[in-house]
Amino acid sequence: MKIILTINNVKRxxxxxxSEFLLDVLRRLDYMSxxxxxDTGTCGVCTVLMDGKPVLSCSVLAASAxxxxxxxxEGLENDPEFKAISNALLEEGADQCGFCSPGLILNVYAMKKxxxxxxxxxxxxxxxxxxxxxxxxxxxxxxxxxxxxVKA
Amino acid sequence: xxxxxxxxxLAIDLQDAGLNYVKIESxxxxxxxxxxxxxxxxxxxxxxxxxxxxxxxxxxxxxVQLRNIATIGGTIFPxxxxxxxxxxxxxxxxxxxxxNNGRMPLEVFLEEKxxxxxxxxxxxxxxxxxxxxxxxxxxxxxxxILNTAVSVDENKDxxxxxxxxxxxxSLAKKAMNYLKExxxxxxxxxxxxxxxxxxxxxxxxxxxxxxxxxxxxxRGLEEVLR
Numbered sequence: 001m002k003i004i005l006t007i008n009n010v011k012r013x014x015x016x017x018x019s020e021f022l023l024d025v026l027r028r029l030d031y032m033s034x035x036x037x038x039d040t041g042t043c044g045v046c047t048v049l050m051d052g053k054p055v056l057s058c059s060v061l062a063a064s065a066x067x068x069x070x071x072x073x074e075g076l077e078n079d080p081e082f083k084a085i086s087n088a089l090l091e092e093g094a095d096q097c098g099f100c101s102p103g104l105i106l107n108v109y110a111m112k113k114x115x116x117x118x119x120x121x122x123x124x125x126x127x128x129x130x131x132x133x134x135x136x137x138x139x140x141x142x143x144x145x146x147x148x149x150v151k152a
Numbered sequence: 153x154x155x156x157x158x159x160x161x162l163a164i165d166l167q168d169a170g171l172n173y174v175k176i177e178s179x180x181x182x183x184x185x186x187x188x189x190x191x192x193x194x195x196x197x198x199x200x201x202x203x204x205x206x207x208x209x210x211x212x213x214x215x216v217q218l219r220n221i222a223t224i225g226g227t228i229f230p231x232x233x234x235x236x237x238x239x240x241x242x243x244x245x246x247x248x249x250x251x252n253n254g255r256m257p258l259e260v261f262l263e264e265k266x267x268x269x270x271x272x273x274x275x276x277x278x279x280x281x282x283x284x285x286x287x288x289x290x291x292x293x294x295x296x297i298l299n300t301a302v303s304v305d306e307n308k309d310x311x312x313x314x315x316x317x318x319x320x321x322s323l324a325k326k327a328m329n330y331l332k333e334x335x336x337x338x339x340x341x342x343x344x345x346x347x348x349x350x351x352x353x354x355x356x357x358x359x360x361x362x363x364x365x366x367x368x369x370x371r372g373l374e375e376v377l378r
Contacts, residue, residue, distance in 0.1 A: 129215020
């Protein structure tokens with residue numbers, strides 16, 4: 001079946017199988033920042049924005065994304081917020097293997113738009129679905145707090 | 153679909169079926185079956201409902217990313233034992249409206265063997281209820297080992313639900329009746345735990361659940377009576 005996806009502001013007609021998940025379609029289209037981790041809706045490394053809201057692409061049937069806008073990290077390349085978040089992570093040494101970084105950055109990006117002045121507790125609750133296999137949560141939280149402080 | 157390897161021959165997308173709403177109608181809070189948990193938690197009506205307690209429950213469910221895709225119909229219809237939301241909605245006096253089988257109280261729906269139907273909407277009675285949701289988890293980002301929800305209205309009509317036993321939530325009717333004529337919450341919590349059946353799974357043993365059930369119910373009762 002054919003669906004229309006707007007990926008990073010580019011409208012594309014994509015041939016998919018009805019049982020395919022969005023994650024597999026995006027990776028097939030070469031959006032390799034979208035990682036395949038647990039593939040069961042838990043780890044958050046497959047996070048993308050759908051119409052601006054963070055979703056788990058491993059649990060979204062590609063067919064149900066028909067007509068929606070999808071944003072991956074590749075689409076934020078020139079976004080100053082993306083640069084600010086990734087710089088904060090870099091400065092705090094919060095990237096070890098980097099596998100969880102795209103999903104984490106997209107979720108922080110969405111959190112910034114949704115929550116005005118989040119407390120540390122709010123941040124932790126918002127990011128609870130972004131697991132880090134290197135267990136680098138302490139520097140990650142330091143970086144994210146720093147990003148919000150600078151931007152506040 | 154991610155919880156099993158079941159082969160699905162035909163799936164129908166309900167996204168554009170007009171079941172995506174939160175509204176107040178005839179003293180009821182109505183939520184369309186295809187509304188995502190994320191849309192519900194961002195809704196101003198929900199934020200204000202039951203002194204903000206309902207939103208706290210929603211925000212304790214799994215992750216932001218999952219709540220943005222999980223619908224309330226998809227959460228309630230499978231009658232999942234680990235569901236926190238079913239426990240809370242039971243304590244809030246909720247009806248389900250099904251396309252084929254019509255309207256019925258949530259507690260009746262949970263006992264029926266209805267398989268093929270569409271959950272059109274949930275209708276939560278907009279009574280002035282104080283609500284408390286309690287759970288025991290190994291970490292915040294986990295399923296509950298046991299959950300309880302307690303609510304009370306101005307006429308001291310209590311509703312007590314216990315879920316993740318690991319069976320799906322049900323009402324502790326004996327304890328609810330006891331509280332109509334008694335005010336010993338310690339005893340009510342004990343009755344609630346005794347009238348339930350508990351089991352073991354990977355999350356916790358039957359014995360552990362039996363021990364923590366009265367504690368969580370008592371905490372809930374204390375909170376709504378504060």
